[in-house]
Amino acid sequence: MSLPSNAAENLARKLKEKKLEWPPRGNTYFIPINEIRKHLKKDAVxxxxxxxYPELDDRGLHSATNHICTKAxxxxxxxxxxxxNQGPYPNILDIIDSKVTDEDLPLARVPSHSPNYTLGKRKHKSCPQEHECECGIRALSSWRSHDIEDLSRDQWLVLAPVFKSYPDRIKHHILDDSTIMPYIGDKENEEGEMREGGYSEVWRVQIHPAHQSLFSLSDSSVRRKSGKKSRKSHASQVPKIxxxxxxxxxxxxxxxxxDMLSKLTLKKDPHxxxxxxTYKFKNKYHFLFPFAKLNLREYWEKNSLLKWEKTEVLWALEQLLGLASALHVIHEFKTAYPLGSDRTDPEVSRRRPSMNVRMKVDKEEETFGRHGDLKPENILWFDNxxxxxxxxxxxITDLGLGRFHRLESRSRQDPTTINGxxxxxxxxxxxxxxxxxxxDIWSFACIFLEFITWMLDGNTGIQDFANARLVxxxxxxxxxxxxxxxxxxSEKFATVRPQVTEWIQKLRKxxxxxxxxxxxxxxxxxxxxxxxxxxxxxxxxLKSILSKIVQRAQSNSTYLLG
Known part of the structure; x- marks a missing residue:
């Protein structure tokens, strides 16, 4: 251990001033990576x-500084x-001479399941040796057990993960249970913010800008959100995920x-x-997506009547084409895991026994993608x-394999569900x-007809249409x-509900x-x-026909608007 240093004390103080708390009121903190890089320049190190180490000559000082700034x-x-925090400074150079770098973080407990442990390199977790006591970092061998515990705990302050975007793959992160997530906004535990389904839970976060290059707001969105100068304006410019x-x-x-989500994402279809x-944290699997302000149903409700002008109507028409194109991408997708038969969700079966049937998938269709739960709630509107x-x-969202397989029970708050x-x-x-x-084509047809209804009659028309179908x-x-x-x-048959046909005739007038x-x-x-x-x-x-309709509408306003 080395004596205290004014330069080290000042540096530690500056870093501590930049720490941020996560989870909210959790008394655990992280220091953003940009602050670490900002304050640990070569001169400071x-x-x-x-x-x-006043005895260190210029050559040794230069070598140690370069090594730290590039690797540790x-x-x-x-x-x-x-x-x-603890008083004397650890023998930094001895630890660095043990060939420990940032690649070896987080430092792992050795032995991993013993209360009396030292610390070793991260890759030690896969160590095959039966007796692990000699696998630790030798420079720490003389440390007292409580100092080892403190170092093991304190390291997480600077180890918040950084989520990067890659052009040809979706990165999967395996995170230690002690990881402090770099979230500066986290709605997981706020009342009414968590969306829960049979297969997953969804909530909104904001990742510190220095800890993600996954997603950024459009310039127009930033300008809209930062019109007023305030402390909140900065947070509003951080993308919601x-x-x-x-x-x-x-x-x-x-x-x-x-497998499915990654491959479909790499198709780069805008719709x-x-x-x-993705990441694994505390033995649970997580997916990160852009957060949408509204789903399609909420969009219809907020924009109650479409302006019957070329720009507005053409946008709506182009969205229908885009959604059809995205559906075609899903349908052409070859799955690595056959989508076999399954039963309906127990909740649906309980609430409506007539739905307790087995979903039998055509053998020739098992390797092709299906969405399986198209509805306005699973179509998102992004303006950012x-x-x-x-x-x-x-x-189109909610592309999980659970949706490919099953008729999942809807949320009890889902307005598209009546008695299950x-x-x-x-x-x-x-x-x-x-x-x-x-x-999916049937489901899309239902949405399509509601979309046309909204274009003509607004959200009131959609409500009237739903009421007309009630029987x-x-x-x-x-x-x-x-x-x-x-x-x-003993045979069952089905027909398009007469009220649907009557509604279509009404729209034609x-x-x-x-x-x-x-x-x-x-x-x-x-x-x-x-x-x-x-x-x-x-x-x-479907995509081809809609494309022709859009092309004609773009060049002929009379065809588009009447």
Whole structure:
């Protein structure tokens, strides 16, 4: 141990002044990496070493300074902070001479399960030796046990992870249970902020800007949010990120979901949600995504009536094309894990026994992607993404394999559920027919028709349409499905609900009706909303037809607006 140094004390004080607390009110802290780099410049490191080791000649001082600044900056910060707390400074050069660098952090307990431990390099965790006592860092061998414990604890102050973006892969981080996350905003434990489902939990965080290069706000979004100068304006410019934590702790469940999400993200379709990174923390798997202010249903509610102007209507039409294109990407995706048959979620079965049927997947379809739960709540609106203007963009989300497999129970707060009856599920489920990618086409048709309704009649029209569909179904349950089931003897059949057909005819008489609206309604009625899956359009042709409609609308305002 070395005597205290004024330079070291000043450096430690500056670093401590920059520490931030996580979790909120958790009494644990991290120092942002940019502050470490800012305060541990070469001159500062050299001054500390010179004061602690006055006997060191210029050559030795230069060599030690360069080594620390290039390979052991975090380690140096840990030792300086430890020394400022405990009194004498540890023998920094002895530890560095033990060939410990930042690559070896965090320092691991040796032996890992003993209360009497020393510290070793991170890779020691995979050490095959039966007797580990000699695996520790030799420079620490003379340290007292409580000093070792303090160093083991204090190191986390400078080890908050940095999440980086890579062009060709999605990085997976395996984090120690003691990790302090670099969150400067965390809504996990705030009332009403957590979204919980059968497979995952989702909440909002903000990562310190120096600890992520995953995602940045668009310039227009930053300008809108920073109009007023205040302390809050800086926080408003830090991107909000959605953390999705899987309920399952099984690695195979994570691998299945991660494989699909990663590969779809690398397709770079602008209308598919982008997976930013993944991490394992406290034996649970987490996914990071951009956080959306609104889902499509909330967007409809907030923007109650579309302005019947070229820019506005064309944007809506282009979003429909974009969503269809994204669906085609999903449908063309070959999964590494076959999407076999499964039962409905127990909660759905309990609330509506007639839905207690087995989802039987067509064998020829098992290796192709399906979304399996398309609904307005699973389409997000972003107004803060780079490369998109203030009008924003819609993206399909909730692409987990649980959604590929199952008819999951909806949230009890989900407005699209009436007594456990999922509004957008196609009839083949209840009819116990084979499920294919056509499953999504029916769901998309329902959303499509609601979208057209919103374009013409606003959110009030969507509510009126839902009320028009409300009937007591064959199992005496009140639902708002787009089809009706009926029996002929022991056989079940389905037909498009008459109220849906009547609604389409009503839209054809709307004052905003145009040839563009005509073509959209024809597409929904004739090619998408078909009970027989063989009669439903495929995603590739749907994309092609919509592309032609958009091209015509872009060049012909009369076709677009009437």
């Amino acid at each position: 050299r001054n500390v070493l010179h004061e602690i 900056l975090k380690l140096f910060a840990i030792l300086i902070l430890y020394g400022s 959605a953390v999705k934590r899987l309920i399952s702790r099984k690695s195979e469940d994570f691998e299945k979901e991660n 598919l949600i982008k997976l930013l990174a 993404l780079e490369d998109f203007g203030p009008t924003g963009i819609l993206q 009856s999922p509004t957008y599920v196609p009839p083949e489920l209840v009819l116990e027919r084979l499920v294919s990618r056509a499953y 007591v179904a064959h199992d005496t349950v009140l639902d708002d499905l787009f089809y009706t089931v009926y029996y002929s003897g 709307h004052r905003r009706y145009s040839k563009m609206i005509r073509d959209l309604l024809d597409l929904v009625e004739d090619r998408m909303l078909q009970v027989d899956t063989a009669d439903r359009i495929r995603s590739g042709e």
